[in-house]
Amino acid sequence: SPRLPSDCKCHHPSTPEDVKTILISLHYTSSIEAMEPLPDNPEERLEYVVSTRQREDAGKVARVEEFARDHDLEVVRTSWTHLSLEVRGTVVAVERAFGVVLQEYSVPESEGRSACRFHCHCEPISIPAELADIIKSVVGLDTQPVFRRLGNHNITDGRPYLPSKIVRLYGMKASCDMSGKRFTGRGQKIAIIACEGRFALEDYNEAMKQMKLTPTKIEHNTKNGQNATTVSLRVDLEINMDVQIASAAAPEATIEVWWTTLDEQTVFSAVEALSDRTDIDVVSFSWGWEEDLKYPYLVSVSDKFSTLGRMKPFYCGSGDHGVAGHLTANDGKKH
Numbered sequence: 001s002p003r004l005p006s007d008c009k010c011h012h013p014s015t016p017e018d019v020k021t022i023l024i025s026l027h028y029t030s031s032i033e034a035m036e037p038l039p040d041n042p043e044e045r046l047e048y049v050v051s052t053r054q055r056e057d058a059g060k061v062a063r064v065e066e067f068a069r070d071h072d073l074e075v076v077r078t079s080w081t082h083l084s085l086e087v088r089g090t091v092v093a094v095e096r097a098f099g100v101v102l103q104e105y106s107v108p109e110s111e112g113r114s115a116c117r118f119h120c121h122c123e124p125i126s127i128p129a130e131l132a133d134i135i136k137s138v139v140g141l142d143t144q145p146v147f148r149r150l151g152n153h154n155i156t157d158g159r160p161y162l163p164s165k166i167v168r169l170y171g172m173k174a175s176c177d178m179s180g181k182r183f184t185g186r187g188q189k190i191a192i193i194a195c196e197g198r199f200a201l202e203d204y205n206e207a208m209k210q211m212k213l214t215p216t217k218i219e220h221n222t223k224n225g226q227n228a229t230t231v232s233l234r235v236d237l238e239i240n241m242d243v244q245i246a247s248a249a250a251p252e253a254t255i256e257v258w259w260t261t262l263d264e265q266t267v268f269s270a271v272e273a274l275s276d277r278t279d280i281d282v283v284s285f286s287w288g289w290e291e292d293l294k295y296p297y298l299v300s301v302s303d304k305f306s307t308l309g310r311m312k313p314f315y316c317g318s319g320d321h322g323v324a325g326h327l328t329a330n331d332g333k334k335h
Contacts, residue, residue: 001124002142005107014091014102014119021076022094022140024064025084027133029056046081053080060134061085067131071097099126100141107144118143163241163248164211185216185250188281192242193258193270195287197235199227199243207244216247217254223273224266225259238287246284256280282313 014020030052039045057080064085065075073089091102100121109115120142127135161169199218208215220227239257246255258274260266267285274283 001122002120002144004105004120004122005144007110008105008107008144011104011106011117014104016090016092018091019088020091020094020102020119020140021086021088022073022098022138023084023086024068024138025082025136026057026060026064027136028053028083050080053083057083063131063134067128068097073097094141098138098141099123102141105144116145118145120144162211163207163245164213166245167248185253188250188253189279190246190250190253190255190282190284191258191274191277191280192239192246192255193260193267193274193283193285194225194239194242195235195260195267196225196228197239199239199257200236203240204243204247208247211248213247213251216251218243219254219256221256221258224269225261227257227259242284242286250282253281280312283315285314285316 039048061078061083065078068075068085068087071089072093073087075085076088077086078084079086089097095101100123102119102121104117104119106117107115125138125141127138199220201218204218205215243255243257246253258270260270271283271285274280
């Protein structure tokens with residue numbers, strides 16, 4: 001069942017006649033990385049993925065479609081790329097289908113969060129036993145905001161800061177759980193996606209020494225990449241900065257660096273695998289491709305980001321250009 005903010009207010013049950021849209025994601029038979037070798041042409045790759053999904057998973061989709069119809073839910077869209085179904089129905093139908101009671105909530109404005117209203121439920125989601133191995137996630141029963149800014153600090157004096165200083169500026173050291181105990185990351189594991197570069201253990205140990213912190217345990221997942229020799233100073237800076245800041249924020253956590261190459265498919269594979277890892281508590285992905293990249297996999301990765309963000313804390317950066325609003329999409333507007 002979802003965790004509600006401590007400052008939220010419950011107003012009333014959702015109106016029975018209101019229409020809600022729900023996204024049901026399914027377990028697929030073959031992951032993208034299992035489909036090797038994929039065609040080099042992006043459009044051919046996408047077509048190959050779709051045709052594979054349709055061949056292998058049509059029966060699963062049909063059973064979920066039948067479940068939706070039996071509970072008066074309309075199937076609005078089926079995505080073979082993501083293997084998901086978008087369904088729509090009244091609150092009464094949605095509650096009956098998933099065994100929940102939807103309530104309307106609101107939260108006031110706070111640091112990093114705007115005031116907003118959302119619907120949610122307190123009961124665990126229920127699905128038929130025969131669909132337990134088919135349905136991976138149900139998104140839309142809890143619409144409380146997932147992402148929020150940690151702060152807005154304009155540092156203009158030009159001085160370098162240790163990661164521990166950055167952590168204090170964002171107020172992360174002051175965060176406590178409901179019992180008042182401060183977070184240190186003990187017993188938790190942080191996954192950091194690293195697109196190439198080299199992690200310098202000697203630099204890390206020196207940074208921890210200057211911050212007066214004990215070096216944390218660093219693990220390396222090299223299934224889709226490696227802790228390689230220097231590609232460029234900028235690339236090395238990114239991964240070393242990520243690890244040092246994570247260690248400053250959670251000095252007792254274990255950090256697992258997921259090495260990938262700087263291409264869409266290996267990052268896609270990493271995000272996909274992290275979605276299924278129950279031992280990962282937090283995921284960080286602060287940089288990767290050029291911000292103006294146009295590629296079919298971006299749609300799939302974005303979908304995985306959204307799904308991952310609803311299952312565990314997921315921190316990502318929109319990129320330098322994205323933050324500054326320098327990107328122009330096909331609609332001619334700045335983003």
